[in-house]
Ligand SMILES: O=C(O)CCC(=O)C(=O)O
């Protein structure tokens with residue numbers, strides 16, 4: 033059963049606790065690799081916003097989840113993102129800002145992979161907690 037189709041997390045980074053059931057996979061150069069749950073370990077995923085702000089130096093990880101286990105699978109991701117009322121444009125190099133024609137009010141196209149809007153969230157959450165059961 034698919035828990036999550038392939039996607040990037042649209043945040044700075046995700047901190048993920050898995051339970052004992054397999055299922056999380058990451059894509060690397062066209063192949064999919066399992067991320068086995070390990071006791072007392074957390075997974076840290078780079079999100080699209082981090083890739084963008086680092087000018088591509090930190091790569092967002094493309095991942096998917098399929099419960100291949102007989103058991104129920106439970107995962108607890110915490111998505112870390114800035115308060116989106118905050119103007120993040122100052123964090124982007126000036127030359128790139130000009131190239132991307134970013135200003136604070138504009139929606140920003142993010143590579144070809146997805147998009148992230150600055151200044152659009154009305155509430156100021158910095159971490160979104162989810163519990164995902166597949
Ligand atoms: O279930 C998982 O291990 C990861 C879930 C996930 O990719 C997400 O919530 O963005």
Ligand SMILES: [Fe+2]
Pocket residue numbers: 039040041095
């Ligand atoms: Fe994810």
